[in-house]
Amino acid sequence: xxxxxxxxxxxxxxxxxxxxxxxxxxxxxxxxxxxxxxxxxxxxxxxxxxxxxxxxxxxxxxxxxxxxxxxxxxxxxxxxxxxxxxxxxxxxxxxxxxxxxxxxxxxxxxxxxxxxxxxxxxxxxxxxxxxxxxxxxxxxxxxxxxxxxxxxxxxxxxxxxxxxxxxxxxxxxxxxxxxxxxxxxxxxxxxxxxxxxxxxxxxxxxxxxxxxxxxxxxxxxxxxxxxxxxxxxxxxxxxxxxxxxxxxxxxxxxxxxxxxx
Amino acid sequence: xxxxxxxxxxxxxxxxxxxxxxxxxxxxxxxxxxxxxxxxxxxxxxxxxxxxxxxxxxxxxxxxxxxxxxxxxxxxxxxxxxxxxxxxxxxxxxxxxxxxxxxxxxxxxxxxxxxxxxxxxxxxxxxxxxxxxxxxxxxxxxxxxxxxxxxxxxxxxxxxxxxxxxxxxxxxxxxxxxxxxxxxxxxxxxxxxxxxxxxxxxxxxxxxxxxxxxxxxxxxxxxxxxxxxxxxxxxxxxxxxxxxxxxxxxxxxxxxxx
Numbered sequence: 001x002x003x004x005x006x007x008x009x010x011x012x013x014x015x016x017x018x019x020x021x022x023x024x025x026x027x028x029x030x031x032x033x034x035x036x037x038x039x040x041x042x043x044x045x046x047x048x049x050x051x052x053x054x055x056x057x058x059x060x061x062x063x064x065x066x067x068x069x070x071x072x073x074x075x076x077x078x079x080x081x082x083x084x085x086x087x088x089x090x091x092x093x094x095x096x097x098x099x100x101x102x103x104x105x106x107x108x109x110x111x112x113x114x115x116x117x118x119x120x121x122x123x124x125x126x127x128x129x130x131x132x133x134x135x136x137x138x139x140x141x142x143x144x145x146x147x148x149x150x151x152x153x154x155x156x157x158x159x160x161x162x163x164x165x166x167x168x169x170x171x172x173x174x175x176x177x178x179x180x181x182x183x184x185x186x187x188x189x190x191x192x193x194x195x196x197x198x199x200x201x202x203x204x205x206x207x208x209x210x211x212x213x214x215x216x217x218x219x220x221x222x223x224x225x226x227x228x229x230x231x232x233x234x235x236x237x238x239x240x241x242x243x244x245x246x247x248x249x250x251x252x253x254x255x256x257x258x259x260x261x
Numbered sequence: 262x263x264x265x266x267x268x269x270x271x272x273x274x275x276x277x278x279x280x281x282x283x284x285x286x287x288x289x290x291x292x293x294x295x296x297x298x299x300x301x302x303x304x305x306x307x308x309x310x311x312x313x314x315x316x317x318x319x320x321x322x323x324x325x326x327x328x329x330x331x332x333x334x335x336x337x338x339x340x341x342x343x344x345x346x347x348x349x350x351x352x353x354x355x356x357x358x359x360x361x362x363x364x365x366x367x368x369x370x371x372x373x374x375x376x377x378x379x380x381x382x383x384x385x386x387x388x389x390x391x392x393x394x395x396x397x398x399x400x401x402x403x404x405x406x407x408x409x410x411x412x413x414x415x416x417x418x419x420x421x422x423x424x425x426x427x428x429x430x431x432x433x434x435x436x437x438x439x440x441x442x443x444x445x446x447x448x449x450x451x452x453x454x455x456x457x458x459x460x461x462x463x464x465x466x467x468x469x470x471x472x473x474x475x476x477x478x479x480x481x482x483x484x485x486x487x488x489x490x491x492x493x494x495x496x497x498x499x500x501x502x503x504x505x506x507x508x509x510x511x512x513x514x515x516x517x518x519x
Contacts, residue, residue, distance in 0.1 A: 057416055078418055085416045091409045095431040095509045104427070108417050136509050156417075 004068075005160050005192040006033040006056055011065030013051055024217035025051045029065070031211065031220065035159070038186055038193045040203035041211045042249065044257050048218025049196045053162050056194060057085055070159060081109060083160040084153030088168050090145035092137035098124065098148050099133040105155040116155075123151040126185065143174040147181065154189065163195045167202070179205055183232055200253070204228075204246045205236060212249060214256040221256045224249050297479040305479035306486060312468070317487045320465035323380045324452040324495070327387020332444060334388070335395025336437065343403040343429060344421070353400060360393035368455040377459045387451040391444040398440035402433025435510050438503040445495035453488050 011029040016022045025048040033039050041049045054060045055067055058078040069077035077083065084105070092101045099120050100107075106116035124130060127147040129140075137145055146166060153161055163182075167175045179202060186193055197203050203210050210224040226245050228236055236242055279299050285291070286298040293301065306313065342349035368386050375382035406429055414424050456466020465484055472480035504513060 059412055059415055078416065081417055083416070085413065087409050087413070089409055091407065091413050093410065093428070093431065094511075095434070095507070105417050108414075108419050108423055108427075138509075138511070138514065 003034070003071075004032045005035050005037075005070060006031065006194065007066075007068045008032070008056070009066045011055060011062045011067060013048070013055060013060070014063045017063060026055070026062075027217040027219050029218075029220060033192060033194065035192055036186075036190050038195065038206055038208045039211060040195045040197055040207040040209075041213060042197055042200065042203050042253065043213030043218070043221075044215045044253070045198070046218075047213040047215035047256070049198075049213060050164055051218065052213075053164050053194060053196050056160075057083060057162050081105065081156045082158055083162055084156065084158045086146070086149050086153045086161070086163045086166045088165045090137065090142075090149040092145055092148060092152075094137055097134050097136055098129065098140070101137065102148060102152045102155060104152060109156065119155060120151070123154050124148070126154075126188070127151045127181065143170055143178060146170065146178065150182070150185065154185070154191070157189075159192060161191050161193045163193060165196050165198065168198070175199075175202070180233075182206065187231055200246055200249050201237075204242060204249060205232060210245075210249055212252040212256055214259045221259065222252045224252065294476055294478050297482055301479045302482040302486070305477075306483040309480055309483055313484060313487045316463055316465040316468045316484070317491060319380070319461070319463045320383075320449075320452050320456065320488075321491055323383040323464075324387055324448040324491075326380070326384040327452065328391055328444060328448040328495075330384065331388035331391030331448075332395045332441065335392045335440075336399050338392075339396050339399030339403060339433075340425075340430075342400065343425065346404065349400050349404070353397070356393055356397050356400075360397060364390045365451060365454050368458040371455070372459055378461045380461065380464075383452050383455045383460065383464075386455040387448045390447050390451040394443050394447070395437075395440045398436045399433055402436030403429045405436075406432050434507050435512070438499065438507065441499045441503075442496060445499050446492050449488060449492040449495060 008029050008031045011026060012024070013026040014022055014024050029052065041052060043049055051060065055062055056069060056074060058067075058069075058074040061075075067074040070082050072080070072082070092098075093104070096104070099117060102123055103111075103116040103120035106119060111119075121133065124133060127150055129144060129147055129151065132140060132144065132148075137148070140148065150166070167178050170178060182193070183206060185191070193206075195203075195206060204226060207226050210226060212221045212224060213219065214221045224245060228239065228241055228245070283299050286296060297305075338352075339349070342352060364386065367389070368383075371382045371386050375385065403425075410428055410432075411424070414428055419427070453466040453469070456464040457470055460467050465488055469481045469484045469488075472478070472484065507513060
């Protein structure tokens with residue numbers, strides 16, 4: 001019995017396989033993620049970080065290899081709504097109020113209106129958006145919109161959260177606040193997180209492990225263990241271990257860049 | 262005070278134009294059959310008000326009937342083809358080409374098909390005129406969806422039906438309303454102009470041509486005013502419905518932001 005939330009075995013992804021200009025986006029990826037891990041994926045642009053995340057979510061299919069989520073085929077896991085996804089943009093529907101946006105996944109599942117709204121209200125409370133239930137997305141700031149998107153991704157109470165550079169579009173201050181917010185949610189819900197980022201600081205602060213990737217073809221260069229104590233807070237950023245891990249990640253990233261040529 | 266700021270300038274411009282028109286006609290002694298003065302048109306308007314409302318209502322029914330048929334078919338075809346993008350992609354170039362054809366030129370042919378006195382002939386002309394912008398815009402609205410939103414729906418294993426009703430259709434609503442604004446005005450123009458090619462004596466377009474033929478140009482002008490009022494009325498109704506139906510859209514937003 002596979003206890004891992006995600007296990008990828010020898011996964012490769014080639015785009016434009018039949019054409020002349022085929023690109024190998026990912027090659028021989030082996031990665032297993034245990035329950036309640038917080039995994040960041042970092043690497044130079046074009047290293048296939050987002051592709052890796054989309055493969056786990058079955059938004060694209062691998063050219064070869066095997067991907068399992070909660071012990072099932074990735075495809076079955078998607079049909080069972082086993083994961084929630086947060087994109088770089090909030091992707092809130094502008095015609096729905098915040099409450100209706102957050103309860104959308106439950107609506108698609110056929111959950112009764114009263115039940116899904118109760119759940120959505122609870123999640124909005126968790127991301128500190130009480131009082132904004134009846135607002136339209138445009139009435140919220142970028143950070144608030146992304147918090148609503150996180151609440152939506154948790155609506156079906158998934159075991160797995162896939163986050164694709166969720167705070168890339170936010171300013172530094174908002175980003176740090178959002179990092180704290182995500183850690184709080186991670187601790188409260190015991191969810192497993194796969195987090196794509198290109199910020200070293202963000203990766204080190206949040207993760208239990210950091211996957212460093214190289215580009216063309218996308219491969220896993222190294223996996224850095226982050227042995228910082230949990231729960232993390234502002235003091236974490238001042239710890240010696242924090243700087244040590246940050247340096248280690250930076251060195252591996254430099255190697256990844258050289259490797260990519 | 263806001264009211265004055267908003268409506269004051271256009272109202273003033275309108276009054277100035279009318280006054281200048283009146284003044285020019287009197288000072289230059291322009292013949293009545295070339296350009297009647299606003300006061301003369303106004304008098305003709307009041308004198309013929311009963312007749313004008315009668316013919317106006319007759320043509321309004323044709324325009325509304327055509328608008329209903331054309332937009333229902335246009336939206337219907339767009340929805341049916343949205344399911345099969347290949348079909349709508351194959352159809353679009355023809356629709357865009359057909360949209361640039363002067364459909365009004367078919368009026369004599371339609372009169373021949375359905376009978377010159379039959380209002381249905383005019384309704385069909387209006388329906389064909391309205392069909393293409395309605396269909397083209399609806400297809401655009403259904404297909405120009407944020408790829409990330411589609412990915413989101415996909416990640417939740419939403420069915421095609423759910424994607425259509427919860428994403429594509431709401432996304433298309435602003436496009437549909439833009440099409441309705443165009444179609445509403447086009448429907449009145451289509452109805453009146455198709456009546457120029459012959460029709461019932463109760464029709465607005467027929468009234469305009471007959472009065473002109475008998476050199477009662479002030480009556481034709483008065484009829485044109487009625488046609489304009491109806492056209493503007495259609496447009497205002499669409500705006501009103503739009504405000505109620507899509508209050509979330511960016512065009513409806515007030516200036517206050519968080």
